[in-house]
Amino acid sequence: MTDARATAPDDGLAARRAALHLIGQATGSQRLLSESIAAGALERLSPPDRARAQRLATQALRQLPRADRALKPFLAKQPPLAVRNALRLGAVEIMEGAAPHGVVNAMVQIIGHGKRTQSYKGLVNAVLRRLGDQDPQAWAKLPVPKLPNWLRGPMVAAWGRDAVAAMEAVQAEAPPLDLTAKGDPAALAERLGAELLPTGSLRLREAGQVSALPGFETGDWWVQDAAAAVAARVLDAQPGERVLDLCAAPGGKTMQIAAAGAEVTALDLSEARLGRLRENLDRTGLSARIVQGDALEFDEGGFDAILLDAPCSATGTIRRHPDLPHAKDGAEFGALIELQAEMIDHALGLLAPGGRLVFCTCSLLPDEGEVQVEEALARHPGLVNDRAALARPGIAEDWIGPEGLRLRPDFWADRGGMDGFFIACLRRPQTA
Template identity: 90%
Template sequence: MTPDRTAPEDGIAARRAALHLIEQATGGQRLLSETIGAGALERLSPPDRARAQRLATQTLRQLPRADRALKPFLVKQPPLAVRNALRLGAVEIMEGAAAHGVVNALVQIMSKGKRTQSYKGLVNAVLRKLGDQPPEAFAKLPVPKLPNWLRGPMVEAWGRKAVDAMEAVHAAAPPLDLTAKGDPAALAERLGGALLPTGSVRLTGAGQVSALPGFEAGDWWVQDAAAAVAARVLDAQPGERVLDLCAAPGGKTLQLAAAGAEVTALDLSETRLGRLRENLGRTGLAARVVQADALEFDETGFDAILLDAPCSATGTIRRHPDLPYAKDGAEFGALIGLQAEMIDHALTLLKPGGRLVFCTCSLLPDEGEVQVEEALARHGDLTLDTGALARPGIEAGWIGPEGLRLRPDYWADRGGMDGFFIACLRRGPERG
């Protein structure tokens, strides 16, 4: 199913595009960001584009619940394109949308597809039956579980109770976190948001980001509260030479530049660096931007390096619920090897006594705690600076012997946070 380019009917274009995104994730093993980056939504109006992304994201977030709700009304599973239309409709109905509008739109979409037109009667009948269900029937549906390929290692690492708590956070639409260029308390008051203990500003029901006060002026940027902690641990000082490896789209670069450091922002992707340059321009902050392979970059003498290494991104599922469907863990071994290479190379770029903050947005210890254990074993002059992790808002129980572990179930009553691992490593002084 391809996204609608011309349909003028209310809701049709957004729903058709949402179905394309869902199908690419569930059948094509492509992340939403990849499909959108390939131009899937480019011809939609801004409101339809936003609606399509919201519908796709929420359907994927609630997909196991939708399947459970639909199961009593299906004798056998229809083709994936039809199943996804039923899932999207089920999620909309479960969230309180008028059933007749949802049904009419999806029946119309089904009737225009060669592969789906013969199923329009099924979609009509099933969704109308679902729409007749009382709201309390949906409230009893269980919290969606992570797929077995990921849930197993997570339970082994953190225990079943903790994983259950993380899944509960994953099931809710996340709030929007911002990092202030200036005073975060003033920004929170201005936007009617909450000031989090770590200094991020959290908004609920924010709507269109670019329409929020201060966006055009560059007073803030979007950055999950957990991700923002890494640059705070690095604690860049005015005038320090700081390297941000794997920098795009630039949230951490902006933090380092706002602290007054002389920042070099490096990334392999020129496309992603385009977003970083846009963010620098919007905020009026300065950094030297370099497009290069991090493993081939050989400039040395940096006071500090921030390495947010490529990883499984399993810590971002609360914001990217497509990941469990688009990935299966097959590439994780290669990523773990790459992370070790990048740590070793980054250390050669530090001046003696310099510090490296290594972080990953992963919930898997192999991409966090284990990496630090093995790096310390490989480098005799390397030390772990646990004192650097004791930043405002960081609870003592989050700091372990290898570094700082952040999880989605932390601050669950506030909307949670991304899963992140952060460690501060110090290179030994130069020997005379």
Template identity: 65%
Template structure:
């Protein structure tokens, strides 16, 4: 029996321990260098393994539950969860079980449980796959599911959960011809112009990455900059710029872009992407509420709950609990008010959030219209190729959800509206 488990599985269990035990987000862990010692291909595998477990957590626990007399410590439970998801997805039983036992044996508090782990996983290997397939699509945690049901209804939320469970393909925003790059990458051009690649593998190894022909950006996340429609020479502020996809779009349009973000560390990635793509923007580290200037157009992708990104960030529903909602709502309103003060008369501002909560989208715009006489919503802005008129909201914004485009692989949840200053 192997005594040296796969580094990828060991690292995946570490990520699960941190997300489910410490409430940390995977992006935070990766930014802190959790996987830096691994090769790029191994890093991609670790993230895929951990994300698969987080998406299928409810199913994994149900499959395991019939074989466990009592709940083991979290670290051992996460080893079991990882192995169960792999086994129920067709993983090699010998390698999966041996690694799980070795991981358990290598943990001081779990050594005495290696026999139990072996016995349980042998049973899962025998009949877990059939049981897995019969279980319902995993549901979102109650703290998130309840407000979403209130906003969109139970049927829509179940469709969102289906999209979340399926995961997200790779979407790219392409500088040159999208059709040409879709063909070269084995992808397809989406109705809104993004390129979608279903089985991408290691992103940095794909054709076009090194020469900066494209950048990774969900199709929904690409829409705010398209609605802003920046023009050559315009002074444009990307108010919360990191990680920089929207900055790249604005710069590619020829605008004079200022990329502002409070995090110098996150701006390093913006600079890196600008360098790789050969695009230019003024990169500024600072508090958006203290920024000064005068701009023709502003894109405010405000800090939010990020609940619209659960397809690609399945750790979020498990690492958060909604306690920060109230503070976020207040911050969004304050940032929107300040942004309007930086906008030239007649200028336009896109307010957007990657949230599924109306309080972070529709409600923010409705309340801003009440606070600012002369402010209007540009109702013509969402009239663009690929936009279903049913996605346009009562106040004139655009509501995107994970359950849209079900036959194409879904999209992130987003809200956006183009505001014009009188």
């Protein structure tokens, strides 16, 4: 197919080509959307087309199982992946309300420009036109997309079939936009017309262009999922405390800690991601000491508190990143679990006596949460699991288990859900 990054007239083709490129990278090359975008997949598009391409790709990947079910009656056999993805994207657009004529013409034109796909123009035209004649209600009647077996199996074992089905129902819907306020969240919620969530985050159902929202330029808030924001609230940084934010970029938690008045050191391995953190700090007028480096090699100690949002499977973020189940297969989980244990041990050694470590992962797998805490307590005699620190405003009692706080996508389902997270607060003893 043609280069997804090539410029095109403002007729919707450029955004759709780019979306198909992103979908193809996820389904064919097992590459996350963020990786493709960082590699420049959208760099030649106008800002509106970039936003549209991401939106189209994300929604298509979120609804891929439904699209395949809708297309199945019209396909005697599966076409090549590039053609199949064009049909999938077209199906999602049509069945979610886009004008069939425009979608069909666009997909036929895109397929016709590819040397390896041009012979499928007739198929794409016929299938999408027949799909456009279907009852629009048929889409809603299709089963909720399920997680792939490599992930669904462990999750069912951990949480049960009903809970996993509830999570899948939330993940099938486009999530709202959550914000963290630099100042008074209630005042900002009123200003933006946002819902003030019980934990203190703000939620917008229809946000539009983020940078156009009131308060963006003046740094009054930043985008951060409500579940992710809980970790820094559990840390409860105090003015003047020395706090280390390990794996800090892109900086949501760093900004929370800085806004609390603490002296925060933000460390991350990726210089590119730290660039985003610097931009966020500049926009919000907050300050932090920034260090680029490997968390396991950082040897400065004596911190009052450390926040470790450890590298993980990111399975808790599928509602926002539906490419993950298609781009990953779980093969790297074992190495990530080993790394998390190493990072916990190293972080504990950087704390002052009596200091606290908030360990968290955006994972739905107990091996990356509850089990890590169990094993850390066994490795470190005297280490205290401070469950009382987890009782923050808006946190339901039954979300707190013996090992820590478990947040899941199906919590607040009527509000739009939340990302999956595990959070624990571990305190180093006052004496060795």
